[in-house]
Amino acid sequence: MIKGLALLSFAFLLGLWTGELLGSFLGIEANVGGVGFAMIFLIFLKEGFVQKGWWKPELEFGIEFWNRLYIPVVIAMAASLNVKSALSSGILAILAGTIPVFLAFWVFKILVKSVKPS
Numbered sequence: 001m002i003k004g005l006a007l008l009s010f011a012f013l014l015g016l017w018t019g020e021l022l023g024s025f026l027g028i029e030a031n032v033g034g035v036g037f038a039m040i041f042l043i044f045l046k047e048g049f050v051q052k053g054w055w056k057p058e059l060e061f062g063i064e065f066w067n068r069l070y071i072p073v074v075i076a077m078a079a080s081l082n083v084k085s086a087l088s089s090g091i092l093a094i095l096a097g098t099i100p101v102f103l104a105f106w107v108f109k110i111l112v113k114s115v116k117p118s
Helices: 002-028 036-053 057-089 091-114
Strands: none
Touching: 002 036, 002 057, 057 091
């Protein structure tokens, strides 16, 4: 597992460095596509390891570990930021977030009642 995490970390750091380099080349003070570059580097590293016969199940387990954690962590971070900005923006932002949720629940309830079990 540790070797898989090390490979993932290496690809991530290389991607961030490439994104920073591209940003400075373009005159932007930001990381431009660093995570995308990291994914591309990880794909290339995996294919290189497979071709050389170095790809082992523990490498895949370390990468799969973060694959399963990534989506919930990102969703939780985005949700907390959205709630903070909605609360600081006033009642209109809160209503714009809650009304569609209740409408979706209502439509879902109607759809569930209209479908007959087979």
